[in-house]
Amino acid sequence: MFIDYAKIIVKSGKGGNGAVAFRREKYVPKGGPSGGNGGNGGSIYFVADKNISTLLDFKYKKHFVAENGENGGSSLKDGKSGNDIFIKVPIGTIVKSDESEEVIVDLNEEGQTFLIAKGGKGGRGNANFATPTRQTPRFAEQGKPGEEKKLILELKLIADVGLVGFPNAGKSTLISRISAAKPKIANYPFTTLEPVLGIVNYKDFHSFTVADIPGIIEGAHKGKGLGIQFLRHIERTRILLFLIDITSDDYKRDFKILYNELKKYSPKLIEKKILVSLSKADLIEESELKKISKTKFRGIERGVIIFSAVSGYGIENLLEILWDELSRLN
Secondary structure, eight states: OOOOEEEEEEEOOOOOOOOOOBOOBTTBSSOOBOOOOOOOOOOEEEEEETTOOOSTHHHHOOEEEOOOOOOOOSTTOOOOOOOOEEEEEETTEEEEETTTOOEEEEEOSTTOEEEEEOOOOOOOOGGGGOBTTBOSOOOOOOOOOOOEEEEEEEEOOOOSEEEEEOTTSSHHHHHHHHSSOOOOOOSSTTOOOSOEEEEEEETTTEEEEEEEOOOOOTTGGGTOTTHHHHGGGGSSOSEEEEEEETTOSOHHHHHHHHHHHHHHHOGGGGGSEEEEEEEOGGGSOHHHHHHHTTOOOTTOOSOOEEOOTTTOTTHHHHHHHHHHHHHHHO
16 A cells, blocks of 8 residues: 555654662761763654665654663662654655644655654763762753654655656556556546656666656546555656647647646646657558657657557557766756
């Protein structure tokens, strides 16, 4: 199950209290203060892990509480610090405050570690407060409380190319053709119910990633269909590849609808490099393809790319163009 949104609560540990104690030694009638320090409370960290691809774990566990520090003891014995907690999340996870929805950290690199809740500091024992004029202090510090935070976790897949199109435009078939990803493919709308990430191995040992986003329909930015739930996943992509069914009655109308839905969701999306392709070329007579290839789309510099993921027609050309464009963006 793909989960890309979760709410959790984290609470770091409280610091242990400092101790009030005095030495009791034979032949030493007035032993000095010997209270030890309290241990620090455990802290909580986030760690970006490439081996995790979903926030599913947070559907079942929503509270993370670190250990408290132990209290100080006599004979200058310090209390043990509480164990830290390291919460592993997928690369591309954004952590926000649940109260203000302000972004706290964007965990977009493998192994990136972030302290989200610092453990409370342990209190000092009375041995720390002895002075020449105050030789028997009968007080110690209390441990500091830990931090408690309500957080939002939001996952945005990191991909080089994001596929954008209506349901049944052929996105799943394409990604299954050019990568090892195996999305569900069938002849009905909304076959893809969750984003799929595929790695394309290109010539000379190069590779790039492609994200298949569930189909977008008109009104998606208002919540219609499924696409709106996953549009956040193309916010990180470097190139947007529009897929339009070559059997459509009006290519330009379809492109305009998709373009406007992205723009209404986030104007930043249409600032990305956009390529337009016509899929399912195997359904059109070859004599017609040359004429169709001259189709121009407003605002798109590069010509339309025609391919068929079923027959393999135009696939090599498509991959070459994608790699060329990605190389230009480096």
